Amino acid sequence: MTDQLSAPPSALVDPGVAAPASWWRDAVIYQIYPRSFADSDGDGIGDLPGIRSRLPYLRDLGVDAVWLSPFYASPQADAGYDVADYRTVDPMFGTLADARALLGDAHDLGLRVIVDLVPNHSSDQHEWFRRALAEGPGSPLRARYHFRPGRGADGELPPNDWPSIFGGPAWTRTTDPDGTPGDWYLHLFAPQQPDFNWDHPAVADEFRTILRFWLDLGVDGFRIDVAHGLVKAEGLPDVGVRTEWHLLDVGVSPCFDRDGVHDIYRSWRTILDEYPGERIAVAEAWAPTLGRVADYVRPDELHQAFNFSYLGTAWDAAAQRRAISESLAAMRQVGAPATWTLSNHDVVRHTNRLLQPDDGDVAGRRPAEVDPVAGLRRARAATLLLLALPGSAYLYQGEELGLPEVVDLPPEVRQDPAFHRATGQDGYRDGCRVPIPWAGDRPPYGFGPPGGASWLPQPASWAGLSVAAQQGDPASTLELYRAALALRRADPALGAADNLRWCAAPEGLLVFERGTSLRCTVNMSAGPIRIPRPGAALLTSGPADLSGAQVVIPADTTVWWAV
Ligand code: GLC
Numbered sequence: 001m002t003d004q005l006s007a008p009p010s011a012l013v014d015p016g017v018a019a020p021a022s023w024w025r026d027a028v029i030y031q032i033y034p035r036s037f038a039d040s041d042g043d044g045i046g047d048l049p050g051i052r053s054r055l056p057y058l059r060d061l062g063v064d065a066v067w068l069s070p071f072y073a074s075p076q077a078d079a080g081y082d083v084a085d086y087r088t089v090d091p092m093f094g095t096l097a098d099a100r101a102l103l104g105d106a107h108d109l110g111l112r113v114i115v116d117l118v119p120n121h122s123s124d125q126h127e128w129f130r131r132a133l134a135e136g137p138g139s140p141l142r143a144r145y146h147f148r149p150g151r152g153a154d155g156e157l158p159p160n161d162w163p164s165i166f167g168g169p170a171w172t173r174t175t176d177p178d179g180t181p182g183d184w185y186l187h188l189f190a191p192q193q194p195d196f197n198w199d200h201p202a203v204a205d206e207f208r209t210i211l212r213f214w215l216d217l218g219v220d221g222f223r224i225d226v227a228h229g230l231v232k233a234e235g236l237p238d239v240g241v242r243t244e245w246h247l248l249d250v251g252v253s254p255c256f257d258r259d260g261v262h263d264i265y266r267s268w269r270t271i272l273d274e275y276p277g278e279r280i281a282v283a284e285a286w287a288p289t290l291g292r293v294a295d296y297v298r299p300d301e302l303h304q305a306f307n308f309s310y311l312g313t314a315w316d317a318a319a320q321r322r323a324i325s326e327s328l329a330a331m332r333q334v335g336a337p338a339t340w341t342l343s344n345h346d347v348v349r350h351t352n353r354l355l356q357p358d359d360g361d362v363a364g365r366r367p368a369e370v371d372p373v374a375g376l377r378r379a380r381a382a383t384l385l386l387l388a389l390p391g392s393a394y395l396y397q398g399e400e401l402g403l404p405e406v407v408d409l410p411p412e413v414r415q416d417p418a419f420h421r422a423t424g425q426d427g428y429r430d431g432c433r434v435p436i437p438w439a440g441d442r443p444p445y446g447f448g449p450p451g452g453a454s455w456l457p458q459p460a461s462w463a464g465l466s467v468a469a470q471q472g473d474p475a476s477t478l479e480l481y482r483a484a485l486a487l488r489r490a491d492p493a494l495g496a497a498d499n500l501r502w503c504a505a506p507e508g509l510l511v512f513e514r515g516t517s518l519r520c521t522v523n524m525s526a527g528p529i530r531i532p533r534p535g536a537a538l539l540t541s542g543p544a545d546l547s548g549a550q551v552v553i554p555a556d557t558t559v560w561w562a563v
Helices: 048-053 055-061 096-108 127-135 140-144 201-217 261-274 290-297 317-334 372-386 460-465 477-490
Strands: 028-032 065-068 085-089 112-117 171-175 181-186 221-224 280-283 339-341 392-396 500-502 509-514 518-523 529-532 536-540 550-553 557-562
Touching: 048 055, 048 096, 055 096, 055 477, 085 096, 085 201, 096 112, 096 201, 112 201, 127 140, 201 261, 261 280, 261 290, 280 290, 290 317, 317 500, 317 509, 372 477, 372 518, 372 557, 477 536
Parallel strands: 028 065, 028 392, 065 112, 112 221, 221 280, 339 392
Antiparallel strands: 171 181, 500 509, 509 518, 518 557, 529 550, 536 557
16 A cells, blocks of 8 residues: 655646636537437337436436437448438438437536537449439549549559558549449448548538538538648658558558648538537547647637547656646647547447556457456546546547447447448447447337347346446445536536646546636546545545545545545
């Protein structure tokens, strides 16, 4: 056990900065993955009426907004991130009337709604792309995508050496209407996801009208998919290095994080600002440095950007402190709030990920089995840390139930397109997408009607993790989230201000204060740590006796204190 003699606040690392109060600056935003949230019609796939029926649960949980992953018309080659019609709801999820009703209900409950926008690529079933193929090489619609002749004597080689993020080359060869092999088209993701050519004015015009369509319908903002990918280097030059590109980690390349993307976001910001009620946009932008990420949230661009460098930070006090300080500093430079995320639909749930060995894959692309009790203990500690940080927090559905990653899905039920591609890289995303258990002792656990299916099988062991099983149990993860979110909402020190102050602490313990009233202590070491009791314990992520003058913080435990 480590003894701490005193814990006076140390030098200010992150000085307080008064920031303008806006709803999104400290919002807690809950990601709904529609196909896995609630299924109203028993087809095994979640839908908009299902989400609507569960909105009171989200109000009671205490979140400020929801972000819905795509529910647009789509052949579902990449679970809806392949959009065939940006203004239509896929019948699998409902209708436009359902979307309107959902927005109305959410707003009545005080919840804001952010929708996903996928501007980097469409589906290969999008009308533009279908016609571009059908009309053959002379079709003007081909200029809205990246069509190129192949290399080699007969054009049999791809036009450049770019790899697809989902494995294999980023190019697929077309067949001309007369049956002969034709040009190739670019797809940074699956072949069913052709990349738009953002140099074409029709593409930019189209997306401005799509933004207005959903803003007119009443959405409160957009999550911008692959926000860093839209603009490609002129001439589509070879990269020259034969490495794989991965989700969340592509470094510098001719097709990501090009300066030209910022002109697009400046034009979108003017549209967002035309609407009342502070409509926002959050970038899914993977950039090589936090400074480059901050460029997306300059005052005349988007409002927030996901903090993937934090998501990929190991469970280590020094590394966490560095990542938090650097994130706050980078965002402070541009006056944007920091954001914090531990789980989403693309990464291994943090109940597993934070315990997995650090094999250079901290973003968690490959799930591993971990001790579930230890995994949950650490995940709860990490969440309580996250919710004490300044800025905006993104939660992923099911993390409030402490759901583990499902690591043993058989290959035949997996639907992640990357799983079935040549290298299978990044193809393990189904394990965090298993439908939510709401109630009952057997699948589908209230996800859909009794006896109904679920598009991915739910583990037999999930009965005790359902909402109904946890509700009202103070030791449950659900009640921990509710308590933390209620405190966060009630305590002005936890508001939008960038007011985090690090305190001296023994090795392995992370200690910081927010304002003058809240202290957060996180034990990231392998054993318990004794400290003088800093104040009255408000909330702890796990069992601990915090009553004496000296208290012992168990390993993988976070405590919020009123000081
Ligand atoms: C984003 C989405 C991911 C999708 C990819 C291609 O990274 O989060 O789920 O596969 O874009 O659209």
